[in-house]
Amino acid sequence: MFSLPDHIKKVHVYEPGKPEEELKRELGLKEIVKLASNENPLGPCPSAVRAIVEDLKNLNRYPDGNSYYLKEKLASHLGVKRKNLFVGLGSNEALDIISRAYLRPGLNAVYSEKSFAVYPIVVQLSGADHKVVKAKDNYYMDLKAHLDAIDENTAVVFLANPNNPTGTAFSRAEFEAFLKDFPDDVLLVLDEAYYEYAVGAGFNVPNGPDYIYEKNIVVTRTFSKIYGLAGLRLGYAVAREEIIADMNRIRQPFNVTRPAQVGGAAALDDKMFVKHSQVVNEEGKKYLYNEFEKLGLEYVPTYANFILVKVGYPSREVFNRLLRKGVIVRAMDGYGFPDHIRVTVGTMRENIIFINKLKEVLEELKEGK
Ligand SMILES: *Cc1c(COP(=O)(O)O)cnc(C)c1O
Numbered sequence: 429m430f431s432l433p434d435h436i437k438k439v440h441v442y443e444p445g446k447p448e449e450e451l452k453r454e455l456g457l458k459e460i461v462k463l464a465s466n467e468n469p470l471g472p473c474p475s476a477v478r479a480i481v482e483d484l485k486n487l488n489r490y491p492d493g494n495s496y497y498l499k500e501k502l503a504s505h506l507g508v509k510r511k512n513l514f515v516g517l518g519s520n521e522a523l524d525i526i527s528r529a530y531l532r533p534g535l536n537a538v539y540s541e542k543s544f545a546v547y548p549i550v551v552q553l554s555g556a557d558h559k560v561v562k563a564k565d566n567y568y569m570d571l572k573a574h575l576d577a578i579d580e581n582t583a584v585v586f587l588a589n590p591n592n593p594t595g596t597a598f599s600r601a602e603f604e605a606f607l608k609d610f611p612d613d614v615l616l617v618l619d620e621a622y623y624e625y626a627v628g629a630g631f632n633v634p635n636g637p638d639y640i641y642e643k644n645i646v647v648t649r650t651f652s653k654i655y656g657l658a659g660l661r662l663g664y665a666v667a668r669e670e671i672i673a674d675m676n677r678i679r680q681p682f683n684v685t686r687p688a689q690v691g692g693a694a695a696l697d698d699k700m701f702v703k704h705s706q707v708v709n710e711e712g713k714k715y716l717y718n719e720f721e722k723l724g725l726e727y728v729p730t731y732a733n734f735i736l737v738k739v740g741y742p743s744r745e746v747f748n749r750l751l752r753k754g755v756i757v758r759a760m761d762g763y764g765f766p767d768h769i770r771v772t773v774g775t776m777r778e779n780i781i782f783i784n785k786l787k788e789v790l791e792e793l794k795e796g797k
Contacts, residue, residue: 435533435555442549446756457754461781463772464756466592466622466734468656470708470775473701476657479694480687491686498684501693502664506637511669514676515684515692519621519648519663523586524550525678526646526665530583530615531556538577539586540569542594542763544619547586556583563764567594567728567736571606578614585610588619589633590626593763593770595730597626603634607643615644615671621663622732624654628706629713629731637666646671651688653733654705655695662688709733712773719783723790734772736760739786741793743767749789755782 448460463469499510506513516522523546531537531554539547542563551558559577564570569591578585590597598606610616618636626633636647646667652658662684665675695701713730720727720737727737739746746769747759760768771782 433555435552439549439552442545448756451751451754451756455752455754460754460756461774461778462756463734463774463778463782464758465658466653466732466772467658468654468705468733469772469778470656470701470705472656472659473691473695473698475698475701476651476655476660476691476695480660480691483686483690486686489686491682491684491689493681495684495689498689498693501696505696506666508637508640508666509669512637512640512666512672514665514667514672514679515689516663516665516679517683518652518661519619519650519665520546521679521683522646522648522663522665522675523547523617523619524553525675526584526615526617527551527554527556528678529674534581535583536579536581537584537586538574538582540574540588540591542567542591542765543569543586544588544592545762551584557581563594568596569594569598571598571602575606575609578611582614584615584617586617586619588621589636590622590731592621592732593734593758593760593765594728594736595732595734596728597631597633597731599632600634601632603639607639610643612643615646618645618647620647621650621653623649624702625706625709625733626731628709631731633731640667644668644671646675651692651695654702655692655698656701656705657691657695660688660691661685662692708775709773712776712779715776715779716771716773716783723787734770736765736768736770738765738768739790740767741790743769745793746786746789749792750782750785753785753788755785757782 495515499513503510527550533555536557536559537551538559541560561573620636646665648665650663743759743761758770
């Protein structure tokens with residue numbers, strides 16, 4: 429007799445945005461500006477693309493199941509050992525494996541109500557309970573409240589820094605104060621998907637890998653954001669070797685493809701691409717802040733490559749109207765922000781198109797059209 433367990437029946441299926449090609453066809457538009465998924469608007473890291481094309485002739489061969497060369501590169505990039513590294517199918521695989529390893533019915537996980545949508549999903553899949561922490565002043569991660577929420581059944585705490593969808597971040601000093609009081613028998617997952625953007629903003633962001641021997645910490649990072657390789661599905665985790673060994677027991681033997689291994693390794697050498705992406709992001713942020721101010725819109729200063737902005741009309745309505753004009757953003761009503769959208773910082777050209785279309789939409793709504 430086969431059946432799906434109740435806790436899995438209750439999983440909310442993650443809804444990704446509509447594919448661009450489908451939208452173009454539906455709306456008969458020539459151009460779509462996609463600022464919905466925090467992708468790098470400059471395209472994929474060119475060194476990665478070259479390395480992948482070069483290696484395609486070997487696609488008949490299985491990848492290295494231990495990702496030796498990629499881990500070697502990552503280890504020197506981060507100043508850790510290969511045994512401190514897990515690589516996987518996006519950092520999402522690391523989050524999922526952590527949940528499968530350390531959560532189960534009877535235990536619980538702590539995370540913020542206004543954080544990454546994947547945490548509730550992986551916790552739900554594990555059958556564990558959720559302890560959802562309120563945000564501070566609507567937008568900020570309340571570190572103290574995370575500590576207060578921990579009880580004797582808490583196994584894992586998830587923290588994103590910078591956080592998605594708010595773009596807020598906590599500093600090294602705030603993190604160290606938090607860590608001092610963090611219990612020794614709980615695992616902290618520090619999700620640093622946007623770390624490189626926080627560095628590019630000149631923010632004093634804690635570098636997760638520096639802390640992996642202080643408490644039980646897993647740091648996750650990704651090639652999906654600043655390296656522009658979201659389609660490759662490559663991410664990694666940094667932790668003490670015992671934790672990495674646990675995670676490796678659970679993963680599939682060939683979870684990282686050949687293109688991902690060679691592309692990721694080449695991307696790590698392309699410091700210019702990262703630098704350029706940081707500069708373009710900072711310029712885009714400045715432009716968007718300025719335009720939001722001129723429009724009298726409240727926005728949350730960001731340490732990532734997206735901005736949460738309060739548009740003052742129902743989130744879905746603004747989202748749908750922008751969509752019909754060929755601009756895809758993210759509606760934020762599902763995150764407890766009924767009149768906010770989240771927009772990825774694009775190229776300057778994309779940012780200008782977005783602002784022009786947003787102005788049109790706000791004008792229409794104001795006139796009750
Ligand atoms: C985009 C994002 C990720 C990246 O996930 P991948 O599986 O590596 O593509 C992880 N965490 C957060 C908070 C994100 O916004």
